[in-house]
Amino acid sequence: MLYQVKQRELTIHEFVFLNEEARQGLWTFLANHDSMVDKAIVTAPIDDALPFLLPNPRIKQEIVPYFMARIVDVKSFLEQYPFQSSHTSSKWIMDIKDEHAPWNNGHWHITVNENGQAAVNRWEHQPKENLPILSCDIQTLTAIMTGYQRPKDLHRYSRLGGKEEQIAQLESIIPVTTTYLLDFF
Structure with a gap:
């Protein structure tokens, strides 16, 4: 995981896990910083399960196209x-x-x-x-x-x-x- 905490905002740039235990462990680590942050920003793939897994998923989600791909050959x-x-x-x-x-x-x-x-x-x-x-x-x-x-x-x-x-x-x-x-x- 690559993240930063700045001005009470947690920004997660990369969040990669190999199994469910690792995913839960990373979120537990982040949750332990709740006294330091008021807001979290996560960059995730479009099919990320976080909104489904939250008990009250009142979060803002935004789809931001970033890369364009092209087959050259x-x-x-x-x-x-x-x-x-x-x-x-x-x-x-x-x-x-x-x-x-x-x-x-x-x-x-x-x-x-x-x-x-x-x-x-x-x-x-x-x-x-x-x-x-x-x-x-x-x-x-x-x-x-x-x-x-x-x-x-x-x-x-x-x-x-x-x-x-x-x-x-x-x-x-x-x-x-x-x-x-x-x-x-």
Whole structure:
């Protein structure tokens, strides 16, 4: 935990724990400083359970977008991405639009094996009708791959094109994670 107490205000910059016992221990440590503070400010991921765990959660919560992410090299990124393991391999063509990095533009043939490892190659031909086609811009792809948004939601908002079946397949191999970067640079 990184924190500071200044002018009766406790500011917690980083709060990381590995299990519930550690979380409770850190909060107990902070609670022991109650005579020194009138207010606490905590920076936490969006899915932090603190409001649920408080007996009377009358706290002010604020969502503050901090970082913007961008996939710079689609092929390298997807080949290193830890897709969810599944019983079968997945194959599709993804049409990506990227106005600032033309090397990402175009159709990409993506195969994810049962172990979650992807092979990605530029698809120079017209997409065959028997291969599923998904389409999005680089911002949408980045939001999906960083865990910020789910494929089914972006499809509902018309940000991810494709048939329901292909969206469900992509949904099943993208791990559910919380986007949270506590490093400042």
